[in-house]
Amino acid sequence: MFKGKIQEALICFAHPRVTLKYPFEPLEPPEGxxxxxxxxxxxxxxxGGCANVxxxxxxxxxxxxxxxxxxxxxxxxxxxGRCADVCPxxxxxxxxxxxxxTDDLRDLYIVQELYMGTCNRCGRCFETENWIDKxxxxxxxxxxxxxxxxxxxxxxxxxxxR
Amino acid sequence: MHSTGYCxxxxxxxxxxxxxxxxxxxxxxxxxxxxxSHLLWLGIAGHIIGFDTVLMQTWRxxxxxxxxxxxxxxxxxxxxxxxxxxxRRDIPEALHPKILEVMDQVEKETKAxxxxxxxxxxxxxxLEGVGKVPNSEAIAHSILGPSARGSGVAIDIRAxxxxxxxxxxxxxxxxxxxxxxxxxxxVRIKETLESVRIIRxxxxxxxxxxxxxxxxxxxxxxxxxxxxxxAPRGETHHFVITSEEPRPxxxxxxxxxxxxxxxxxxxxxxxxxxxxxxxxxxxxxxFSCTERVEAVDVRSGQVRVYRKKELEELSRAFTRRGR
Numbered sequence: 009m010f011k012g013k014i015q016e017a018l019i020c021f022a023h024p025r026v027t028l029k030y031p032f033e034p035l036e037p038p039e040g041x042x043x044x045x046x047x048x049x050x051x052x053x054x055x056g057g058c059a060n061v062x063x064x065x066x067x068x069x070x071x072x073x074x075x076x077x078x079x080x081x082x083x084x085x086x087x088x089g090r091c092a093d094v095c096p097x098x099x100x101x102x103x104x105x106x107x108x109x110t111d112d113l114r115d116l117y118i119v120q121e122l123y124m125g126t127c128n129r130c131g132r133c134f135e136t137e138n139w140i141d142k143x144x145x146x147x148x149x150x151x152x153x154x155x156x157x158x159x160x161x162x163x164x165x166x167x168x169x170r
Numbered sequence: 171m172h173s174t175g176y177c178x179x180x181x182x183x184x185x186x187x188x189x190x191x192x193x194x195x196x197x198x199x200x201x202x203x204x205x206x207s208h209l210l211w212l213g214i215a216g217h218i219i220g221f222d223t224v225l226m227q228t229w230r231x232x233x234x235x236x237x238x239x240x241x242x243x244x245x246x247x248x249x250x251x252x253x254x255x256x257x258r259r260d261i262p263e264a265l266h267p268k269i270l271e272v273m274d275q276v277e278k279e280t281k282a283x284x285x286x287x288x289x290x291x292x293x294x295x296x297l298e299g300v301g302k303v304p305n306s307e308a309i310a311h312s313i314l315g316p317s318a319r320g321s322g323v324a325i326d327i328r329a330x331x332x333x334x335x336x337x338x339x340x341x342x343x344x345x346x347x348x349x350x351x352x353x354x355x356x357v358r359i360k361e362t363l364e365s366v367r368i369i370r371x372x373x374x375x376x377x378x379x380x381x382x383x384x385x386x387x388x389x390x391x392x393x394x395x396x397x398x399x400x401a402p403r404g405e406t407h408h409f410v411i412t413s414e415e416p417r418p419x420x421x422x423x424x425x426x427x428x429x430x431x432x433x434x435x436x437x438x439x440x441x442x443x444x445x446x447x448x449x450x451x452x453x454x455x456x457f458s459c460t461e462r463v464e465a466v467d468v469r470s471g472q473v474r475v476y477r478k479k480e481l482e483e484l485s486r487a488f489t490r491r492g493r
Contacts, residue, residue: 012290019227019282026230038237040259042244060416084489088250093258102244 042089042102047080047118051099054078054122058091058100067091075123082108082116171203172423173252175399175408178333180254183395183412186383190335192256194376197335198269199243199251200399201365201372205276206235207402208316208358208365211454212283215355218448219296224287231279238272241265254389256382266373277366284359297352301437301449304349311433314426315404316361317453320354322347327400339371351452358454391419403427403454425459 028035037043054076059067066084070077091100110116174196181188209232216224236246242261243249251257261269287293303313308321318325327333328341344360346353391414399406404426413419430453438449465474476484 012286012288012293015282015286015289016223016227019279019286020223023227023230026233038241040244041240042250086248086250087245088248089244090250 037104037106041104041106042087043105044082044087044103044108045080045085045089045091046101046103047078047120048099048101049120049122051097052078052120052122053097053099054124055096057094057096061090061094063088063090072121075121078118078120078122080118080120082118083113085116171200171399171401171406172408173250174200174334175397175406175423176410176421177252177254178397178399179395179408179410180389180412180418181395182397183393183410184254184385184389186255186385188256188383189380190377191260191379192381192383193335194338194372195257195261195381196252197339197372198261198369199239199249199257200334201369202235202239202242203249204365204402205362206232206239207454208362209235209280211358211402212355215448215451218451219293221293224283224293227279227283231276231283234272234275238269241268253382255385256380258382260381261376269373270370273366273369277363280359280362280366284356284363287355287359294352297350297355297448298348299350299352300441300445301351301452302349303433303437305347307433307436308349311429311436313404313430313433313453315401315430315454316354316357317404317430317433319343319345320357321349325405327398327405331398333397333399335372335375336368338375339368341368351448354452401426403456404430425456427453427456427459428462431455431460 054069056069056076059065059069059078064084064086066081068079068081070079087102089102092098092102108116180186209228213225213228213232216222216228239249240246242265243251243259251259303311303317303321305322308318308323313321313323314325322345324343324345326341326343328336329343332341342364344357344364346357348356389412391412393412395410395412397408399408406426407424409420409422409424410418411420431450434450434453438446441449465476466472467474
């Protein structure tokens, strides 16, 4: 009758403590871990590929005249990493950051605006094919005025949605 | 689990051939999922009957499996491994020793727990002869998965309609004839050991080659696909109709819990109140899979049907509430 109890006690004694001191000691996730996504605006070309593949549709692109407005509503993110897979410029990457708990949902909300070329015919945004075409666009002008050289052609907007 | 079901349904609809290596990787991930799900269940069952040593020890055994899954797929639980036409990440050669090491550890420790639990008279007194589902009732209610196998019904999608690489590895269907909670417990522990065996075989048999099929043309609209996957709780069925958009026109998933819970009133008949939690728990219910909603006007008794647009607006309002 007590055989099982003794066996259970032996299992318990053989493994004294396995829990980690996690909140007090930092925990490093393994290589290839998919944490919170990071968006690098300078690299983005506004193609909208990430918005197209996102299974929970948390990435939204809005066409607003000469600029594209991008919204990332990260509280719905399932960390699948498809956006990082399809991004042709590696502007979206998965970081190792996993401590995303917050008491304010606005912390998980990213808005970015990207000045793009505007089609003369339909008025929609497009990415110019070469740098010479880019010169008349507002992205180039704003970039040249505020950010120095034309390469960092964007500016993250510190905006909070109501 | 569900992603495999969905991808298989879509692959059938679009007639995409999945490479052999991808099928083996899917099998390994599915079995890792089964191991950790069964160990989780065993812990919760121990917790329900007030025997927390089982909870602590089985979850300790389970944790290396989660770490292994994190290393292979990039996440502990939401693996994100499947994609239509294959898998997204390869299992590199360098990880094989690590997988085998974790499997050896899991096998050794699960065997020790099985032996200890079998010899423990307290657990057996608590579980034997309780929550009985006779074989005939199990068939009549068509309950699924380990719950059915504990009542002597030998059904297992992996063996009956092999998918992924189960045809190559083979599956020994574990059947117990006790018809009570104890039988379901033993089925789950033994299935954990069987999963370890399948992962070892799959690793040894895994062929080299691509992990994703080349899909060079868009998936034709209006095709119908259906697939079945043996989840840790029972059969899961996925049904897909394709559309012109890059999203399905219709998608229906059927999880096993709703089916399994139908037999609970019978199982708790003439039992004491104290046995109800473990009897319900012995079917490994996933209550979020069981949620059904019907909007009824209490005064007139009329049933209201929500349109897709109304549901969308409701769920958007629900999402926005925090902002």
